[in-house]
Amino acid sequence: MDYKKYINKTYEPFTIEVEKGRLRAFAGAIGEQDPIFSDESSAKAAGYTSIPAPLTFAFSITMDAGQSFNALEDMGIQKTKAVHGEQGFKYYKAICAGDVVTGQQKITDIYEKKGGALLFIVMEISLSNQLNELVCELQSTIVVRNT
Amino acid sequence: MICSLRKSALDNTKNIMQNNLNFETIQLGDSIPELVKAPITRTQLALFAGASGDHNPIHLDDAEAQAGGLSGVIAHGMLNMAFLAQVLTEWLPQTAVRSFKSRFAAMAYPGDIITCKGVVSGKINESGENLLHLDLLAENQNGEVLLKGSATVALHT
Numbered sequence: 001m002d003y004k005k006y007i008n009k010t011y012e013p014f015t016i017e018v019e020k021g022r023l024r025a026f027a028g029a030i031g032e033q034d035p036i037f038s039d040e041s042s043a044k045a046a047g048y049t050s051i052p053a054p055l056t057f058a059f060s061i062t063m064d065a066g067q068s069f070n071a072l073e074d075m076g077i078q079k080t081k082a083v084h085g086e087q088g089f090k091y092y093k094a095i096c097a098g099d100v101v102t103g104q105q106k107i108t109d110i111y112e113k114k115g116g117a118l119l120f121i122v123m124e125i126s127l128s129n130q131l132n133e134l135v136c137e138l139q140s141t142i143v144v145r146n147t
Numbered sequence: 148m149i150c151s152l153r154k155s156a157l158d159n160t161k162n163i164m165q166n167n168l169n170f171e172t173i174q175l176g177d178s179i180p181e182l183v184k185a186p187i188t189r190t191q192l193a194l195f196a197g198a199s200g201d202h203n204p205i206h207l208d209d210a211e212a213q214a215g216g217l218s219g220v221i222a223h224g225m226l227n228m229a230f231l232a233q234v235l236t237e238w239l240p241q242t243a244v245r246s247f248k249s250r251f252a253a254m255a256y257p258g259d260i261i262t263c264k265g266v267v268s269g270k271i272n273e274s275g276e277n278l279l280h281l282d283l284l285a286e287n288q289n290g291e292v293l294l295k296g297s298a299t300v301a302l303h304t
Contacts, residue, residue, distance in 0.1 A: 022198065029194040030229040031185060034236070046240070055232040055247055059225055063200040080215060084224050088248030094241070139248070 003075055003110050003119065011105040014065035020097035023051050030054065043096070050097040058089060058136045062125050067105045068140075071121055077144055085120065085143035093135045100130040108139075119144040168239075170270070170277040170302045179265040179281065182234040187222050189257050195226045222255040231285045231294050234263035239300055245278065249296030253287075260288045265298070277302045 020040070027037035032054055035042040043051045053061075062068065072082055095101060109122035121142045127135050192206045201223050204211035209219045228249050235244050255261060262285070269280030283296035 025194070025198040029191060029198040030226065030233070031191075032233065032236075047242075052241060054229060055236065055241060055244060056225055056229045060199045060201075084251055086248065086250045087225070087228060088246070090246045091244055 001075075003121075006071065006075060006107050006121075007110050009071075009074070009107045011067065011070055013102055013104045014067065015100060015102045016061045016064050018053060018061070018095055018097055018099045018101060020051055023053055023057065023097050026057055026060065027051075027054055040097075048094055048096050049099075052097075053095040055089065055091070056087075058095060058127060058138055059087060059140075061095075061101055061127065062103065062105070062138060062140075065103065067103075067123075067125060070105070071107055071123060072142070072144075075121075077119075081146060082142050082144045084140065086139075086141040088139040090137040091135075092137075093129070093133050095127070095129070095135050099135075101127050101135065102129075103127040117146065168302055170279075173267055173270065173279065173302075175267055175270065177267045179234065179238050179267075182230070182237055182263040184230050184233075184261045184263070187226075187255055187257050187259050187261070189220065192220060192222060192226070192257065195223055195229075199223060199225060201225065217254075218256075220257065222257075222259070224251045224254075227251075227255050227261060227285055227293050228296075230261050231263050231283055231296055234265055234283065235281075235298055235300065238265075239302075243300045243302070245299040245301055247296065247298040249283070249285075249294045251293075252295055253291055253293045255287060255293055261285050261293065262287075268297070 024038050036046045037051060040050055069079055072079055103125045105123055105125045108124045111120050123140045125138045129135050196202050196206055205215050206220055206223050212220045231249055232247060265281045265283045267279055268282045271278050279300050281298045283298060284292055285294040286292050
C-alpha cells in the first residue's frame, strides 16, 4: 500500500484546557516531589502563573485531544501493530494550570525500513496558549510492524 | 554519588556536576547527578494511566497484556520518559530545558528500578545563550537500556 500519500496530511485544530488537579495527579504519579508541581504558591514564587506542567505532560494534552491514533485509523493500520518509537519536545514557554492550549497535528514523514517490514510514521504537533504564544512542539515517531 | 558497577555508555566520566554550575569549566564528558527512581508499582501504573490519559489495558491488566504477547503488564513508555525528564529537572529549573527527546528501546515492568543518567556531549553559545547538549539514558536494575535520549539546556552562569 502506498502510505506516502499521507505525508503532509494536516488534522483539524484542537483545544484543551490544562487543569490544576490533573497536573497534580500527573506529578504525583511520576513521583515528582518538587512543591512547584503541587502547590500553587510555590509555583508562583518560582515565577510561574500557576502549577506548571511537567516536561512530558504536553504529550498527554495531545492524547486528550485524540491525536495519538488518528493517523493509524486513516491508514487502516491496527493499533496493536504500532509502538511508540521516539518522542521529542521543543520548549518555548511553560504550560501552566489554567492555560487553554490549541494545537494541530501534521504527518511530516513516512518511510520504510528492513524491506518494508517496519513502517515509520513521523507526526508533529505545535501547541500555543491562550495568548497565542508558541509553548511546545512535539514530534512523535510511530513504528508499525509487518505492514 | 554512588559508583555504579553497571556497564553503560555513560560510565567512565570525569566529573559529576553539582549546583555550582559554570559554563566555562564544564567539560565534554562531565556527568549530571544520577536519578534513581523508586521501584515501579502496579498502583503507579494505574495512577499514571488516569493522569496521563493513556488507558491502554496492557499497562493495567495482565490478561490483556498476555493477549498482546507480553509476559504481563508493562510500564507506559511515557512514564519512563517522565522519569528521564526528572534527571534534568532535579538538576536545573525546568525553564532551562530547551529540548528533550528519547527513543524507546526496551520495556519496564512492575518492580523495576529505573536509573537515569546524563552526560555533556556539546557546548555552544547561540544567540547569547550558553547551551549544553546532553546525552541521556534510562536503564533498569540489570543495566538494560530502556531509553536513549538527549536534551539541550540553557545555563545562566
